[in-house]
Amino acid sequence: MYKSSCGVTRMKKYVAAYTYIMLLTTLLSPVAGLRFQGAKALGEEGVITEDTVWMFKNSPYEVVDNVTIATGTRLTIESGVEVRFKTGSSLIVNGSLYAVGTGSNRISFTSNRSESIPGDWNGIMFYGDENSTLTMSFCDVEYAGDGITISSLGKTLVENSTIINNSLSGIHVIGLANLVIRKNTIELNANGISASGVTTSGHEIIDNQFLNNENGICVQVYGDRSRISNITISDNFFKSNTKGIYFHSHGLSTTEPTKANAYINEVEIVDNFMESNECGIYLLAEAWGEPGLLGGGAYIYNSMISNNTIFFSEWAVCINSTSNWYSWISGLDISRNVIHSSENGIFMHAFRTPQPPYQDIPFDVKLVSNIISANSKGVEVLGDIRVNFTGNSVSYNSYGIQLVSSIPSENVARNNDIYRNTEYGVCVVEGALISAEHNYWGAPSGPYHETLNPSGKGDRVSGNEENLLLIPFSNEPFGEINDAPSAVINAHVTMTPVNQTVLFDGYESTDDSSIIKYFFDFGDGATIQVSSGLARHEYASPGVYNVSLIVIDDQGVKSTNPAIETITVALPPLAVLVFVDPLSVLAQGNAAVEVHVSDGETGVPEAFVQLSSDQGGNFEPSSGFTDSNGDFESTFYAPNVSEPLNVRIVVTASKENYETRSDEVLLSVLTPPLGGVESGSYLIWLVAIIAVVAVAAFMLRKRVKARLSLVFRSPAQSEKRG
Numbered sequence: 001m002y003k004s005s006c007g008v009t010r011m012k013k014y015v016a017a018y019t020y021i022m023l024l025t026t027l028l029s030p031v032a033g034l035r036f037q038g039a040k041a042l043g044e045e046g047v048i049t050e051d052t053v054w055m056f057k058n059s060p061y062e063v064v065d066n067v068t069i070a071t072g073t074r075l076t077i078e079s080g081v082e083v084r085f086k087t088g089s090s091l092i093v094n095g096s097l098y099a100v101g102t103g104s105n106r107i108s109f110t111s112n113r114s115e116s117i118p119g120d121w122n123g124i125m126f127y128g129d130e131n132s133t134l135t136m137s138f139c140d141v142e143y144a145g146d147g148i149t150i151s152s153l154g155k156t157l158v159e160n161s162t163i164i165n166n167s168l169s170g171i172h173v174i175g176l177a178n179l180v181i182r183k184n185t186i187e188l189n190a191n192g193i194s195a196s197g198v199t200t201s202g203h204e205i206i207d208n209q210f211l212n213n214e215n216g217i218c219v220q221v222y223g224d225r226s227r228i229s230n231i232t233i234s235d236n237f238f239k240s241n242t243k244g245i246y247f248h249s250h251g252l253s254t255t256e257p258t259k260a261n262a263y264i265n266e267v268e269i270v271d272n273f274m275e276s277n278e279c280g281i282y283l284l285a286e287a288w289g290e291p292g293l294l295g296g297g298a299y300i301y302n303s304m305i306s307n308n309t310i311f312f313s314e315w316a317v318c319i320n321s322t323s324n325w326y327s328w329i330s331g332l333d334i335s336r337n338v339i340h341s342s343e344n345g346i347f348m349h350a351f352r353t354p355q356p357p358y359q360d361i362p363f364d365v366k367l368v369s370n371i372i373s374a375n376s377k378g379v380e381v382l383g384d385i386r387v388n389f390t391g392n393s394v395s396y397n398s399y400g401i402q403l404v405s406s407i408p409s410e411n412v413a414r415n416n417d418i419y420r421n422t423e424y425g426v427c428v429v430e431g432a433l434i435s436a437e438h439n440y441w442g443a444p445s446g447p448y449h450e451t452l453n454p455s456g457k458g459d460r461v462s463g464n465e466e467n468l469l470l471i472p473f474s475n476e477p478f479g480e481i482n483d484a485p486s487a488v489i490n491a492h493v494t495m496t497p498v499n500q501t502v503l504f505d506g507y508e509s510t511d512d513s514s515i516i517k518y519f520f521d522f523g524d525g526a527t528i529q530v531s532s533g534l535a536r537h538e539y540a541s542p543g544v545y546n547v548s549l550i551v552i553d554d555q556g557v558k559s560t561n562p563a564i565e566t567i568t569v570a571l572p573p574l575a576v577l578v579f580v581d582p583l584s585v586l587a588q589g590n591a592a593v594e595v596h597v598s599d600g601e602t603g604v605p606e607a608f609v610q611l612s613s614d615q616g617g618n619f620e621p622s623s624g625f626t627d628s629n630g631d632f633e634s635t636f637y638a639p640n641v642s643e644p645l646n647v648r649i650v651v652t653a654s655k656e657n658y659e660t661r662s663d664e665v666l667l668s669v670l671t672p673p674l675g676g677v678e679s680g681s682y683l684i685w686l687v688a689i690i691a692v693v694a695v696a697a698f699m700l701r702k703r704v705k706a707r708l709s710l711v712f713r714s715p716a717q718s719e720k721r722g
Contacts, residue, residue, distance in 0.1 A: 043086075048075055048095075056080045062112060063121075069095040071129065079105040084112035085121035085144075093126045093134060096154075101138035103160070111143040118143055118189075119167035125149040126156060136161055146172040147189070150179055159183050169194040170213070173203065182206040191218040192241070198223030201230040201266075209237045216241040216277070220248045227263040234270045244277040244310075245269060251287030251298065251323075260289025262323075267303040280310040280317060280342075287323040298327040300350070309338045311556055316342040316375070321350040328352055329385050331361060335368040340556025345375035345397065351383040351407075363388040363412075373482065374556030377402060378421070381411070381432070389413035393479055395442075396557050400425040400459065403432035414438050417477045418447075418459055425459025428467050435469045436461075444475035482555050485511035487563040489520075489549040494565070497572035498657065499538055504565065506533040509551045517552040523567070539569040574607060575600050576663040578651040580636070584668040587641045591667060593619070595632040597653040603630020607655040615639060615647040615669070626653070638669045645669055 043064035053076045054061055060082035066089055069075045073095035077083070079102050083091070091097070091109070101107040111120035123144035126134040132154035139161040141147040147166040150156050156179035163170035163186045170189040171181060175197035181204070186192040192213040193205060200221055210216030216238045219228050226249045238244035251262035262285040274280040285298040298321045310316040316339045321327035329350040339345045348365065369391045372378040378397035381387055382404045389412065394400040400421040403411060411434040418425040419442030426436055426447075441447035441458030448456040449463075452470055461470065488508035496502055506518045520535040521527045523545035528535050539545065548562040579594045597607040607626045611619045616639035626632045636649060647667045654660040 045089075048073055052076070054078065054081055054083070060084050062086070063089045063091065066090045066092055068092040069097060071095050071132070074098060077107055079107065079138075082108040082110070084110060086112050087120055088122060090122035091124045093124065093132070094128055096128060096133045097124070097126070097135065098133070099136045099139055103138060105138075107136075107139045109139065109141045109144075109147075113143075116143040116165075118165045119145050121145070123147050123149055123166070126152050126154070128152045128154045130154055134158075140164070141170070142166065146170075146194075148172070149174065150177055151175060153178050156180070161185075162187070163192075164188050166190070169218075172196070173200060175200060177202045180204045180206070181208060183208065185209045185211070186213065186216075187211040188213065190214045192216045193218070195219040195221075195228075197221055198225070199227045199229075201228070203231045203233075205231075205233045205236065207235040209239075210241055210244065211239055213241045215243045215246050217245045218243065219246070220250070222250045222252055224251065224259045225261045225263070226251050227265070229263065229266045231266075232268045232270075233272065234268065236272045238272065238274040238277055238280070240275075241277045243279040243282055244272075244274045244313075245281045246279070247283045249285045249298075251285075251289065260287045262287040262298045264300045265302050269303075269305045269308065271307045272309075274308065274310040274313070274316075276312040278313060279315040280313045280339075281305060281308070282315065282318045283320070284318075285321045285327070287325070287327070289324070297325065298323040298350075299330070300332065301328060301330040303331070304333045304335075305337065306333060306335045307337065311339070311341040313342040315344045315347060317346045318344070319346075319348045326352055327383075328364075330364045332365045333368075334365060334370065336370065338371045338373075338555065339378075340371070340373040340375060341552070342375045343377075344380065345372045345378045346370075347377075347380045347382070348385055348387075349382040350385050362386070366390070367392060371555055372397065372400075374552075374558070380404070381409075384409045387411045389416055391415050391478065393417045393482070393555075394425070395420050395482060395555070396484075397421045398423045399427055401434075402427040402429065403434055404429040405432040407431050408433055411435070415474075415478050416440070417479055417481065418442070419477075419481065421459050423460070424462055426461045426463070426468070428461075428463035431467070433467045434463070437469055437472055438474055440474040440477045446470065446473040446475075480512075482553070482557060483512050484557050485509060485515055485551045485553045485559045487549045487551045487559040487561070489547065489563040489565045491547065491565045491567060493567075495568045495570070496539070498540060498542055498569055501536050501538050502567060504535045504537065504547060504549070506535075506549050506551060506563070509533065509549070509559070509563070511551070511553045514554045515551045516554050519550045519552070521548045521550075521562075523547050539567070542570050544568050571657060571659040572599060573659040574598070574604060574653045574655065574661040576651060576653045576661045578649065578663045578665050580649060580665050580667055583666075584670060585638050587669055587671050588638055589669075590635055590637045593634040593636050593649065593651075595626070595634070595651050595653070595663075597626050597630045597632070597655075599658075603628075604653075604655060604658070605630060607653045607658075610652045611636075612650050612652075613647050613667075614650075615641075615645055617647060617669075636667065638667070641669055641671060644671055 043062045044067050045065035047068045047070055049070045051074045056078045063085045071094045075097050077099040099107050120143045123146045130153045134156045136158045137160050141163045142165045144166045146168045147163045148171045151174040159182045161184045166189045169191040170186045171193045173195040192210045228247050228249050249262040249264050251260040264283055264285050285300050287298040300321045321329050327350045363386045365387045367389050371393045374396040377399045378394050380402045400418050408431050413436040416439045443457035446453050446456040447458045447461045449461050490505050492503045518530050518533055522537045545567045547565045550562050551559045575598045577596045581592045585591050595609050597604045605628045609632045610623045618637045619634045650664045652662040
């Protein structure tokens with residue numbers, strides 16, 4: 001075939017260009033061998049067997065059946081990609097997943113239904129080996145069963161992501177793991193993060209928000225020797241979950257009942273902020289089996305709960321070791337926590353008989369430098385647990401410290417401030433023992449005890465000489481004494497019409513530290529709790545309302561007396577103006593009556609108007625409704641009189657949800673001289689009529705100006721005038 005030299009040259013250029021493009025693509029590829037998915041397929045399914053990129057330009061990706069990333073293979077998902085899953089489908093990661101978006105260009109994993117509900121799709125499932133990785137950042141995972149399931153010892157990192165509206169768990173971990181979960185928002189899932197298996201460990205859960213989940217973090221393990229260990233939970237925010245952190249290790253065996261043991265150990269729960277959860281931190285170890293050397297034991301030991309703030313809970317911290325044979329709490333550090341405004345502050349239960357101490361240490365629990373305030377029960381210790389209370393502030397609780405034991409259980413309390421607890425500072429029940437010397441009890445004279453210290457003015461204590469040592473006590477506090485805050489309320493108006501917004505503020509309230517909550521009761525059945533000092537309210541009905549404010553400080557202490565502000569609420573008044581023309585008529589003459597009804601600014605339509613006079617005469621019409629501009633017109637027909645007189649015309653306007661108002665004007669009714677009118681007397685009579693009209697007009701002008709001034713006067717001016 002004939003080819004021109006020009007054609008050969010062109011072909012060489014095409015080949016060279018193609019070679020250059022392929023080389024450049026290879027060099028710029030993030031990972032050698034990546035397959036960039038080209039034209040978008042109808043739907044994603046099947047097995048990915050070579051490294052692949054899901055590209056933004058082809059988004060969204062529709063997953064119509066399970067997509068599996070094969071072992072040794074990586075799927076990379078670009079920023080901004082949306083992945084939509086058909087009902088029942090999953091992304092199964094046997095290899096590696098790298099899905100890293102940005103703050104402004106996130107990656108979305110969601111349902112493909114137009115009206116999505118939790119549980120639409122199965123979730124992302126990481127089953128890779130130790131060489132596999134799961135990396136997700138700036139992703140949104142929603143409407144799955146378990147949003148992300150981790151059953152792998154490969155490295156897992158989930159950060160800066162939102163995991164929301166999943167029917168089971170936002171993240172579910174099975175067995176041992178190697179994971180970091182940080183800086184995520186985990187919200188509206190049955191469980192925020194859950195874990196299961198016989199043993200689970202290797203979790204770092206840091207700086208996340210857990211909001212409105214059934215459980216924020218729920219770890220439950222079951223088996224012969226169930227164990228929860230090596231878990232760090234720090235710097236997280238928990239709000240409005242049923243349980244914030246819930247660990248349950250359940251030793252249960254049907255095949256070898258002598259080996260039913262449960263362990264929780266090497267757990268650190270530090271620097272978390274927990275508000276309005278039914279339970280803040282709940283650690284439960286229970287074992288039910290046949291008693292024996294290796295069985296029937298529940299153990300919670302060598303763990304730390306420190307620097308947490310927990311308030312507005314039914315149970316702030318609950319630590320329960322229970323078994324049909326023996327149970328332990330040992331080597332536990334509970335320190336520098338702030339626990340307030342809960343039904344139960346710190347609760348601990350365990351018993352060790354008939355076994356010797358699990359660890360050869362003087363105390364099972366060190367309770368050091370905590371603030372435990374404004375709870376029903378501050379600290380309750382039930383069973384055989386040896387607690388060292390040192391340097392704590394225990395105040396404003398019903399019971400400060402309560403110790404209940406059927407066997408001698410030795411506890412020590414030193415250098416604590418125990419004050420203003422309403423029932424007992426320390427209550428010792430049954431066989432518990434406590435050496436409680438060198439504490440401050442709220443008064444230099446020490447605690448009140450009817451026999452041991454009857455002159456004491458401080459907190460009341462219970463016990464006897466055999467189980468309670470009090471003396472010597474400190475006559476000065478070891479730390480700052482927290483006084484109750486003082487509430488002050490101000491309203492921007494104290495008189496207001498219905499359905500008008502009234503602004504209240506409590507910013508003049510004071511405390512020796514800081515105020516964290518403001519409780520406004522508006523006096524009409526409505527209340528509000530806010531973190532700032534401002535509140536707004538509208539009253540739907542007229543009346544006099546007493547508005548109260550109670551404030552709570554950062555240790556849960558409420559103001560002793562509520563602040564009160566009285567608000568008078570009235571219906572908005574109607575402004576009524578009446579004009580009569582002319583202001584003087586002859587007997588049986590007539591005058592036009594014009595009425596304008598407004599709310600002070602604009603005319604009020606459909607207001608009912610009634611007209612009357614004190615000297616007879618007739619109105620046509622005598623009543624009716626204002627038009628769309630707030631106007632009404634009538635004609636007054638003067639009575640037949642023999643002598644001149646003044647007629648008082650009164651106009652009353654009313655309408656639902658307004659205060660009824662009236663206006664009035666004087667009309668002069670004149671009579672001509674008897675026998676006719678001569679020219680001289682007629683002139684005098686005419687001048688008199690003109691003078692009367694002029695005076696009446698002047699008086700009307702002054703009255704209208706005064707009435708307008710009253711109508712448009714500000715609420716503050718009206719109140720001052722009153």
